[in-house]
Amino acid sequence: MSLFSGLDSVTIVGYFLRLGQLLSTCVSFSLVAIEDTLRAGIGNWCFFVWCFCFSASLLILLTELCICRFPFPQFWDGFLHAYAFYFTFACLSASIIFGITYIEYLPQGPAQNRAITATAFSAMASVLYALQVAWMCARPGNVDCFVPTFQGVIRRLENIVACVIFGFITNIDLYQHQPALIWCVVVYSICFILGVVGYFVNGCDYDSDTYPGFLVGQTVLSILLYTTAMVLWPLYQFDENFGGQPLRSNDMTCSGDLPPTLCFWNQRLAVAILTAMNLLAYVADSAYMALVFVR
Structure with missing residues (x-):
């Protein structure tokens, strides 16, 4: 049943x-709650x-059910594709990280059973979002299949990594x-928010050939901000002169009795x-825009 373009x-x-x-998502967060x-x-x-x-x-x-008698904006299909794309990786990441953190290291009992069930339903949710x-692309009557371009993939990757x-x-x-490490957290937050705003500025389409000034400025600013984080985060986390911890073996949270994802040193390295x-990714994004502009 196809009603309007936005309701395919x-x-x-x-x-x-x-x-x-x-x-799937309801079962997962309910078990954790x-x-x-x-x-x-x-x-x-x-x-x-x-x-x-x-x-x-x-x-x-609810939006589709309540407004099904009215045409949706032209970008609705692009929005549906993007949200399912992001949620696929969000639930997949949560499944992997949550499973590694809790399933193996919890003693057998109700808590471990809930962790296993929550992980399983989270993985199921990621599969369902991927199927969406x-x-x-496969639904009857569909003409335009949302196949991300190279730059579309890069821009999606930027937000996924930030999450x-x-x-x-x-x-x-x-x-x-x-304070320097707090600045890094501010950098991650600012760049992620700018990425979300840029998505809507571009009409919920990361694969458009047009580059509004906001997107160009956002990419350049993100490069500058991430450069400061790339310098400050490893420096203050792993250099003893700045209060860092260079050796994993000296971190008390990295004992064999705890999951590796709860080891502070591992978390610092992962963020770096x-x-x-x-x-x-931001450099590749800007380089691609420059290449297209030159052409």
């Missing part, structure tokens, strides 16, 4: 995918991811003792690597 996804298959996404041992640091980040995915999916479903992305960084910096003990990845 309102089919029986589309509704089943939406309901499956709602059920009732188990205090799963609500700490990274566990809270995973809890937020599942709550956000559930709330956004529910809002989108594929369905938007994973937020998962690690939920542990405020990593940076609250140093992800910062470098995002800096390279």
